[in-house]
Amino acid sequence: MKTHISTNLAVTFLEPGKETLSKQKFSNSVENPSETDVLTFGRAFSQLLPENVSYNSVVETKEIEYTA
Numbered sequence: 700m701k702t703h704i705s706t707n708l709a710v711t712f713l714e715p716g717k718e719t720l721s722k723q724k725f726s727n728s729v730e731n732p733s734e735t736d737v738l739t740f741g742r743a744f745s746q747l748l749p750e751n752v753s754y755n756s757v758v759e760t761k762e763i764e765y766t767a
Contacts, residue, residue, distance in 0.1 A: 703730050704762035708737065710744045711755040720755055732759070 706728040711720040745754035
């Protein structure tokens with residue numbers, strides 16, 4: 700049996716002076732967000748970033764449990 704445990708979103712962005720992307724994680728999102736909603740969320744979050752920080756993307760991670 701397949702059971703949804705959680706859906707998490709992580710907004711990635713590049714800070715000045717760093718070579719790797721930084722992440723801000725958001726736990727317990729809705730179970731199956733639409734692509735449009737995820738992208739809108741990322742754009743909304745990017746408005747909160749300082750001007751010298753570049754928004755990159757949103758990563759969606761789902762946790763599913765499988766039982767017999």
